[in-house]
Amino acid sequence: MAQGSVPVLTIDGPSGSGKGTLAQRLARQLGWHLLDSGALYRVVGLAAVEQGVGLDDETGLAAIAEHLPICFAASAPGEPAAVILDGRDISKDVRSEQAGYYASRVAVFEAVRNALQARQRAFAQPPGLVADGRDMGTEVFPDAPLKVYLTASAEERAQRRYKQLKNKGENVSLATLLEDIRARDKRDSERVVAPLRPAPDAHIIDSTVLPIDEVEQQVLGLLRARRMI
């Protein structure tokens, strides 16, 4: 197993596939730790903009990633964590569309990815870890005993995001969201370093027409079959 005897479940996939929700539900249900790796990239992007470091300045961005004074404050393993940067709660900014855009810009750089790698691996602590991202199964936890790749059509993912934002009272256009999702997919899957793709041994689950409960049950079944729970 990855990281000694700590069981690690990796969940990768494109934006809006439902992997964040799935990872959170499973971590809560199992009482395992949760790594939201996208949040790290989002915080690097936000911190860069705040400090006036260019989103194409690889060296400057890597220095930020290396020294990021960030902590995730969860009340218990698997509970949603507040994102604290240098003592400030920036949870709301981190989930914004803007931060997602910054994240996908900084994530193309190898030096940034390398700087975040040790930090991500340190999340593998007993009793277990659910790691959510793009390269959890391919790069960060390549020895994880269960890797899931969750996907859904771009149209369905845009619809889900649209509903989420509407519920939050944000005024957005579905067409723009679909365009953003397609652009993000392209950037994530065509980048040279750690492109978004399923690990060769990943279980691919298409959630386009599958309710989240069913996806969750499927993954719990896979964990049991591997005697990870």
Ligand code: C5P
């Ligand atoms: O998952 P989330 O939407 O928070 O990720 C934001 C962006 O961060 C992604 O579009 C991707 O470019 C980048 N990312 C990454 N590798 C990860 C997690 C996120 O490149 N493991």
